[in-house]
Amino acid sequence: MSMTRIRPLIMDPSRRDEPCAHCGARAYSVCSAIDSKDLERLAVLSTQMTVEPGRSFIEEGDPAEHFFNVTSGTAKLFKLLPDGRRQITGFAGTGHFLGLAVSSSYSFSAEALEPMRICRFSRPKLRVLLDDFPAMEKRLLEVASNELVAAQEQMLLLGRKTARERLASFLIGRADMPTHCLGYQPSPTETVRLPMTRNDIADYLGLTIETVSRTLTKLKGEGLIEIPSSSIVVIKRHTALVGIATGETEQG
Amino acid sequence: MSMTRIRPLIMDPSRRDEPCAHCGARAYSVCSAIDSKDLERLAVLSTQMTVEPGRSFIEEGDPAEHFFNVTSGTAKLFKLLPDGRRQITGFAGTGHFLGLAVSSSYSFSAEALEPMRICRFSRPKLRVLLDDFPAMEKRLLEVASNELVAAQEQMLLLGRKTARERLASFLIGRADMPTHCLGYQPSPTETVRLPMTRNDIADYLGLTIETVSRTLTKLKGEGLIEIPSSSIVVIKRHTALVGIATGETEQG
DNA sequence: CCATCGGCTTGATCTGTGTCAAGGCGGAGC
DNA sequence: GCTCCGCCTTGACACAGATCAAGCCGATGG
Known part of the structure; x- marks a missing residue:
């Protein structure tokens, strides 16, 4: 599935030890549900990365090992048909949380439109963390609910x-x-x-x-x-x- | 918005005192996240209703006062444009949870296709209950995530x-x-x-x-x-x- | 300054699906 | 058993948007 992917991601050691406390996107993202004093627990789970324009960081069908949070830049999210027809299901900007889904593989691909900074979390580890922070779980449910409403609006657009x-x-x-x-x-x-x-x-x-x-x-x-x-x-x-x-x- | 609605719902006194414990849809619904011993708390919040075919029980734009759970039958969920063009965004069968959304008004309408039994919850009361049952919140997030994946698949269908x-x-x-x-x-x-x-x-x-x-x-x-x-x-x-x-x- | 190249615009034509119109079919009620 | 009525099917034709085909424009690099 991702055989042709070349250097899609660049780890950014300069921010490795910088905690979520300084994250400019925090106020707009699900991370805002976590209290300053607990932020360190979140920070140790996260990996900061940059993605260059045109690079994919999620490939439809790949094992879904991570969640992502966009801290700057914009990505397009899309699905493909075998003959190359493409449907972009959305654009993800600063604060957008990606990777929700129960399935073990991603159901869409994501590619940067502009230089991006993203924050990556291991799925199983974040899941465990969520048990301790129901406020964040609640926030995720809010986010998912809003996206569902947007998706229905988009269905109206596409269908009618x-x-x-x-x-x-x-x-x-x-x-x-x-x-x-x-x-x-x-x-x-x-x-x-x-x-x-x-x-x-x-x-x-x-x-x-x-x-x-x-x-x-x-x-x-x-x-x-x-x-x-x-x-x-x-x-x-x-x-x-x-x-x-x-x-x-x-x-x- | 709902001026033309006539007897859309029929309260069902015969099941008023019947607890969720006997609900046939429980195993398939978000309610399964709640333990038998705590089921009484859920039961007191719920109102059983029946809806006849062709009747609406959610109207787009109306204040969103309730959540619903389908216990039998099927509904169509849809959005309308002012000139009558309609997009059905999904069909809700047994176990389907309806009304997720942060907004204060419903973003879609729901109408029974067949005789239905639904279980109605006050939104604020269920919200409070959710604070005590993170397992149910977790289950709702799962449900919402899955619907999001389905919605994206439907966008591919409608667009391409x-x-x-x-x-x-x-x-x-x-x-x-x-x-x-x-x-x-x-x-x-x-x-x-x-x-x-x-x-x-x-x-x-x-x-x-x-x-x-x-x-x-x-x-x-x-x-x-x-x-x-x-x-x-x-x-x-x-x-x-x-x-x-x-x-x-x-x-x- | 020119050449190149990707992305955008514009024109001509085609076509899948919509629109309009006419029956057909089967269940409900008398 | 007949009539009615809603829903479904089928046909003829129309059109919004797709496809095919140039050419433009602006950024990039030599």
Whole structure:
């Protein structure tokens, strides 16, 4: 499964002994459920790593030996069909916890879009730790519940929305995201940074790259958005875009 | 939101005093995490109800005051767009726990497909109970994790599979389900009972009723399945169907 | 400054699935 | 046993988005 994987991960000795106490992502992650005084127990279980853009750190089908926590950067999470068709199931930013699942192997792959820092935990060891910290277990349940709600929303998008509605939903979703998930963010929230390629957007929305491109061009032509560079979109008419995203607006 | 709801639920006084100890669904549900000796505490929180086919017991947007546990029958879970487009996000059978979500309102609706028995818990009260039973919290996390994996699989289906692959996946998914989820089940597992209409299947798979009907007819014509009645499908060539479902088989 | 290359856009055409329309079938009620 | 009605099937046609095919644009490196 991972035969072609070359140097996907780089251990980072410089942070080996740095405890979770200094982690910039802690406030946004499940680790916030653990008290400062107990943080050392968590720290000894964690391994800090960096992942370069384009590198995978989870491969669908591989034995699920670790949990991960994103401390900076963004990853795409995806599933593949044998002929190469791909569905991106989500993007994981700062604070995102990865690897939940009872199964013994990963059900998706994860690849860095940008330089990332991640925090890795051994599954069995974290499981044991969780027995002592029900607050963290509770936090994980909250996280999983929220992701489930998001997944259902995405099913509605994939099953029933038009290309135009999908793009509008995607842009609004990005604009409404908490700042810490986004990494570097140009000032107003109406400016949306897109660290992923058009192909990634297409595979996230169940479209082709051509349809994504055409639809964005059309939204631009209608004055709903501006596209100063291909990885930046400025939302000019937020309410109108929301109307399209939620299916309230007829056509275009 | 629920102005048009009429007698959606029928309280069942005959089971009011019957404790969870006699619940047939207990073994399959999150309640199994609670020890027999503590079961009384759970029992006092629960209200048994029956729901007639076609009745809703959760309405998207309503305040989320309860959790539910399905003890028999099947429900469809769905989201709607303002113009009536519908996406069924799943079917909930015996043992299924409903209502996970941090939000204060439900993010989906639930409607009975068949006569159902459900067990209702007040959210705040169950939350308090969970503090005393971390095993149940752990079980809920497991359940949520598994649903997340299933949701991602469904995103792959909705975003990237053909109509033929969707129907094959759906039938295989039904055939592979644990028996207790299905309610009454005609003997061999190769016989699949479909308690939902073609319209429901279409709304679950992101297709139209016509495409579902045509595709099933085609699979029948190829000898992969038989359709003795419109709500029963017999899988004749399981392996071939799995090949189609997973996208390994070219076309048809 | 030019060449290269990956990612993006745009145009022409095709096609899988949706839409519209007409029966068929089987269970419920009289 | 007949009628009704909801659900399902089948056919003809339409269209949103896919596919195929150029070409553009901006970053990178010599």
